[in-house]
Amino acid sequence: MAQAWRRLFARAAGAALVLMGLVAAGSSTGCQWLFAWAVAPRHPTQTVKAEYNLEAERLVIVPYVGTDTLFTYPAAPLEVSGELVSAIARDLKGRVKTIVHPVEVVRWQESTLEWPTMSLERIAEEFQADTLLYVELGRYTMVEERSANLFRGRAKARIEVVKVGAEHNPVYDAVVEVIFPEDQPVGVLETSERVIRQGTNILLARDILRKFHDHKIEVKGGEP
Numbered sequence: 001m002a003q004a005w006r007r008l009f010a011r012a013a014g015a016a017l018v019l020m021g022l023v024a025a026g027s028s029t030g031c032q033w034l035f036a037w038a039v040a041p042r043h044p045t046q047t048v049k050a051e052y053n054l055e056a057e058r059l060v061i062v063p064y065v066g067t068d069t070l071f072t073y074p075a076a077p078l079e080v081s082g083e084l085v086s087a088i089a090r091d092l093k094g095r096v097k098t099i100v101h102p103v104e105v106v107r108w109q110e111s112t113l114e115w116p117t118m119s120l121e122r123i124a125e126e127f128q129a130d131t132l133l134y135v136e137l138g139r140y141t142m143v144e145e146r147s148a149n150l151f152r153g154r155a156k157a158r159i160e161v162v163k164v165g166a167e168h169n170p171v172y173d174a175v176v177e178v179i180f181p182e183d184q185p186v187g188v189l190e191t192s193e194r195v196i197r198q199g200t201n202i203l204l205a206r207d208i209l210r211k212f213h214d215h216k217i218e219v220k221g222g223e224p
Contacts, residue, residue, distance in 0.1 A: 045216040052172040054092060054161060054212035056131035060100040060124055061085070062109075064116070064136040076140055078106050079197070080157075083205035084135070091209045100127045120162040121169055134160040134170075135208070139177075142196045150185035151193060153200030154178070159208055174211055178203040 061084050063077040070076065081102035088096050108126070109115055115123065124132035136158045144150035156177040160170035180200040 044219045046219055047214060047216055048210070050213050050215075051174065051211045052161060053095075054131070054133075054172075055095045056097065056129070058098045058100070058127070058129040059088070059096050059131045059133060060105060060127040060129040061102060061133045061135065062105060062120070062123055064134070065140065066137070069137060069140045073140060073142075073197070076137065077109075078102055079201050080135060080137070080204060081105065083201045084133070084208065087205040087209040091213050091215075096131075100129060120160065121164055124162060124164050130164050132162040132164075134162065142193050142200065144185040147185070149188055151188055151191060151196045152185035153180040153196045153203075155200050155204045157204060157208065159211070172211075176204065176207045176211070178207055 061081045063081050065073075065076050085099055085102060088099065105127070120132050120134055124130070137155065138158060139154060139156040142151055142153050144152040154177075156175065158175050159173065161172040162169045163171050178200060180196065180203050186196070
């Protein structure tokens with residue numbers, strides 16, 4: 001188990017540094033927008049309390065992506081789940097003991113065509129998990145609306161937490177929505193779809209996990 005957590009923490013550290021790496025790459029390849037976004041003045045912060053105390057002996061993350069989105073972004077389920085694993089290792093240390101590998105979940109979904117009709121509690125039992133985090137991507141696009149020449153990541157997810165044996169499920173649900181970059185879209189000649197997708201996935205995972213732990217947010221309108 002110690003070895004498994006070392007791998008998770010290594011991935012978490014990598015995810016925490018991804019945007020820094022993207023900034024460095026951007027500054028050397030002409031992506032000045034990414035550098036400007038990263039070093040923009042920050043506003044005062046305030047602490048936001050967790051909405052739900054997520055704990056698990058064995059957690060399974062189950063993504064759901066619609067057919068149209070899956071056709072355009074076939075790696076979305078695995079990439080989003082992977083970033084969530086990294087965020088859990090970073091932000092819920094000690095509260096989640098083990099996590100079912102995202103590859104195992106995706107392979108099971110591909111071989112179990114009837115899984116969308118199964119109850120989430122039953123799916124958790126399929127993986128011998130006591131807790132399930134369901135992530136349904138209702139919107140997932142990297143192209144700016146009404147434009148073929150601009151990138152901007154937008155992701156909207158409905159999440160549910162299910163506990164096996166709970167009197168009422170889900171024990172928690174919420175909707176999370178992110179935009180990357182938030183301020184303005186980016187020209188397709190200034191960056192790549194991969195950079196935008198990776199940044200969007202990281203922000204989505206971060207904001208989902210923020211539902212489960214105390215965190216600080218910037219107070220918009222405050223003095224930098």
